[in-house]
Amino acid sequence: MDNIAGKKSSLTWAVHLSVAALVIIWLIPTLGLLVSSFRTVEQISASGWWRALFPAEQNLTLRTAPPETQVQEGGVFVIEGNLFAVAGETPTQISAFGISAREVSAFAPGDTAELRRGGQITVATNGDYRLTNTEAFDGDRGARVFVTATVPPDFTLDNYDYVLFSGDARDGMGRAFLSTLTVTIPATVIPILIAAFAAYALAWMEFPGRALLIAFIVALLVVPLQLALIPLLSLHNAIGIGKGYLGVWLAHTGFGMPLAIYLLRNYMAGLPRDIIENARVDGATDFQIFTRIILPLSFPALASFAIFQFLWTWNDLLVAMVFLIDATGETTVMTRQIVELLGTRGGNWEILATAAFVSIAVPLLVFFTMQRYLVRGLLAGSVK
Amino acid sequence: MTRSFMVGAAALAFTASGALAQDLMVPVGEGPFNWDSYQAFADATDMSGEDLTIFGPWLAGEAAAFENLVAYFNAATGAGATYVGSDSLEQQIVIDAEAGSAPNLTVFPQPGLARNLAARGFLEPLPADLADWTRENMAAGQSWVDLGTYANADGQDEFYGFFFNVNVKSLVWYIPENFEDFGYDVPTTMEEFTALMDQMVEDGETPLCVGLGSGGATGWPATDWVEDLMLRTQPPEVYDAWVANDMPFDDPRVVEVIELYGSFTGNDDYVAGDANATATIDFRESPLGLFESPPSCMMHRQASFIPAYFPEDAELGVDVDFFYFPAYAGRDLGTPVLGAGTLFAITNPTPAAEAFIAFLQTPFAHEVMMAQDGFLTPLLSANPEAYANDTQRGLGEILTSATTFRFDASDLMPGAVGAGSFWTGMVDFSSGTKDAATVASEIQASWP
Incomplete structure (x- = not known):
């Protein structure tokens, strides 16, 4: 009973050591990729990245x-x-x-x-x-x-030069970067807007069939989005949206919605009932409760979903290929640009490694600015 | 939202400035090109203001080469043709065709998928006289017509696929200076080839580098070996019967060929590294063994596109060269050539799409592509002078002088076999876990 309260466990060092070991194991592939991104293709095929350092x-x-x-x-x-x-x-x-x-x-x-x-x-x-x-x-x-x-060890910046600056402005990485932002920002904001309203209604408004509706939305989480690709694209073509930014925003919104509603509803349902009832007694309408109380309190959950959705749309290739990129070549995204750099038969390792680091730059920035909400949001709905 | 529109506007501005930068590779009238055919086409065709979308499998360098050709088409006709490449064309074209947003022209990497789409009514037949034109103007013309003819939705045969960009698979790559150092001669018959391999083993060298790895498609280089050996041990009719499954896959003749393949690559003396582990070596990396110091192998059998994976400073024809994967002198089967190729089909008909197909009939269109690496053509009227180097020219000659040309069997077989059990079966056989007869009967069982 020595180690209950106020006293550190004597095994703390073991915990720290195993955490450090796990972190190192997780980081080794990334380190390998980083080293490879500074090597030429001949070097990569001749020897392992760990030998590049000596x-x-x-x-x-x-x-x-x-x-x-x-x-x-x-x-x-x-x-x-x-x-x-x-x-x-x-x-x-x-x-x-x-x-x-x-x-x-x-x-x-x-x-x-x-x-x-x-x-x-x-x-x-x-x-x-x-x-x-x-x-x-x-x-x-x-x-x-x-x-x-x-x-002696020999490193080169040529790969980065190739990935970032090859091609003219028409099909360079810069244009793909702007396109990707054009896709991801609305595709993150729109689902949050819609899902927040839905989550509030499902959490705090009484109406018949609410539990069934929630169960139905949760059930949608297990439907693979690949099922919807062809019907949805036919629909877009039939109603005149065709392939383009509007189409890809709608598709990302639809595909992200079940998780968004589920995550936000669980968080909102966990907010203290007293506050909301007090507000009702004071004469607040549902809309006022939503905007003045629920939204500010749900900020961690909103932020964590925003990170999820942003990362998923940023890294997405499939949805962009189906709903955005048509054969005119006017639109592209970074993921597609990277695939194109890999060449017809793929396998350009040095480009793959370099492109990985170019492509994760923005998600890393988003993650570090919003990470304190992520952990809180991850716990949303699991513990109270 | 304002922000995203501004970003969109910036992207548009980028596009506009890029369109001006599209220059012609060679000014009109220069170089060993058939400018008359270009000029005649330009005079006869006016597609001003017409858009044309072309979707294909080429990326990076190969895409840039094809875009050079598209630029000439735009200059000649005033059309706005654009090319977009994808590494997942097989999936994407099906989605786009089903959903009704197909590009005008699609470049299929192999006939199987085009046949599939034709049967579902997504392809438009090519102009009626094109089949005759192909028969007359291309080496082994009838075989190209046959490969491009599929049943339509009503079961009627129509000519859909126009072959453009062919590669030759029956090649062995080697380093001439290594052969000089050891005093080896280039073999001209299969008997000499096997004797040379034994000589190399005797000298303490390793004859072959073999790599079957290719991600999800691991095993295809072994199918090429088997097909090449099939053409060298059996008459072409047997090959055709095998492709059509009129001769079952577990026929003793097929098993014999698979075993023959095993005699080349299943032997630690003949193959660099562990002969049972060839499936773990990536096909893009295995030719690098030729260039190592000391060389880890002397020869590498692979198709004409492989120089793209040679070290950058290796000069074709000087630092590294090829010879024809020889035929058995004792079997009297001529000089069979195995190849593959991409074909154009109209997936969304417009006048500009037909004009582009007509453009591909000019010798000029082939010569522009020949002048860039990695393009071979069976078109007889194309000027061989246009090839970028002697190696390319030599490859082109193999193609135009073949007594028998056969298309890659695995590309012609149903997808479940040609892009499935044939690959995995060859991996099982190469790794020594199953014998040839077992593999052959398993592949036959998977035939749909």
Whole structure:
């Protein structure tokens, strides 16, 4: 009975440790994605992201300068230069080199190797090479040199440059960003407006069939929205809305409504009955009670639903593809823009990682500004 | 609400400024293009003020290449044609067609879906003379007509699909300098190919990189192998019977081909890494083994689109090249070529849609696409000089000189097989959990 009140449990440290461990486990994939977003596609397929942070020994395939750069020194034709400079790579230290795919590290730096096509090559530790031959080198490509080198960590901002600034204004990320805002802000505000009224009525106004209506709305939560895609789009086409912003706002409103009403009704039903009855006694109408008392008190629930709806509409691709994006290419959203950057057969990993961070920037901002309401709102209806 | 309208207005302003920036790839009259056909088309067609929407599977670079062609169509006719790509075209076009908001033209990535939509009455037949035109002007013309002809809602056969952009699958990619280092020659018969593989193993090298992974479509590269080997061991009639299921999937001839595939890729000596784990290697990453130092494999059998996944600095034809996946000299089946391709169909008829199909009949339209990477055409009148590089030209020649051209069987089989049990069956077989006979009979059982 030592640890009941006023005394900290001796197991607090175990709780803290396990929380820290869980947080780290949760963050590792995100960290991997972050590191990958600064790497090139070759680096990503060559090694894991955790190796990107440290220097690693790698086998590189480099090339000497082409034969057209050869000079004649006495009776000997010479091509000289630095392997890393030719390839445009960061200079580093070489520990071995080779001239055939058969044995890529046959020679130590400073050794002289006989080329199969005639001539000798010497490669120094810093990548300087000297090719010599008694006859002129022909062909239009330099000789391949395989080197084993320790490559320092190398990060690039190219992926971000590509994701953010590729394409002109017509189909760039900037336009997609504005479009996404055009979709998400009304698609968040409209359902909240409607659901707040409905939730008040279902929580505090007496009318026959109220319980059934609530049960019906809760039941709608289990209906997958995919069922409604084709009928709803036919309806939009039939009444002349077609594909466009109005259509996608209505669709998001409809799909978000059951959860919104359910969440807000449960919260409002938990508000103290005394306040509302006092207001009634003082002669307040339902509308006054709603605007003056219920709405201010329900702010945490409204905010938490706003976060939910905002995140869902921000990340949505399916509803936007069906109700917004038509074949004229005039409208787009960020999620679609990202899919397009991934290419016809997908699999552009570096773009995926980068796009993930670009796309979560705004939701993160929304989350951190409103997060204190989120936890309160999450508990709405669960405990009183 | 005011705010959202302002945002919308800003988006519109962006659009307006972008429309001006659409330039032509090459000025009219320059380059190895058939400008006469362009000019004749431009003179004969006036679509000023007409809008045209085109929906297709191409994204990113491939979309940009096609948009270059669309720009010429707009310049020639005054129309306002736009292209939109999607990676989920298969689902989206069905939703749009059902709901009545289909685009004017749809580019189908394979015939199965187009056949399906034709049967439900969502496609408009192409102009009557186009089938004859295709027969006369394209290499293996009749096979393109057959692949584009489907039953309509009343069960009548009509010509719906116009093939544009074909890829060749019967290719093996390799690094010429690696072959030089080891003294290997490019094999011209399948017997030489298998001897070369054994030679590589003897030299301590690994012949093949195989990767079957492709997300939800994992297994399709193995179906290409099986189809290619089928064309090399059986006459084309057997292949056709197999596609139509007139010959059951568990026929001994099919089982034999699956086992033949296993003899290439089910052997740790022949395949880089664990031969039972090829399904875990992504098809986009497996060719990179060629470029490693030291190389983890010497050859990679894959279609003509794969250079898109080669390292950026690898130059086609110099750093990396291809040879035709050879046929058995002893079997006398000619030089069969396996391929696939995208087809245009009219999903929402307008004069501009028909004009665009007519535009695709000009050699010029093909040449503009050929000048950009990753496009091959069976059109005989297109100038091979227009190809961007020798590798593309070589691929084009394989296509126009094929004695037998057959379309990817898995694209022609019903979706439940061609995009389902055939893929998963090949994954089961490749991972060694089931033998060829079991896999074949399971696939046959899943045939609808």
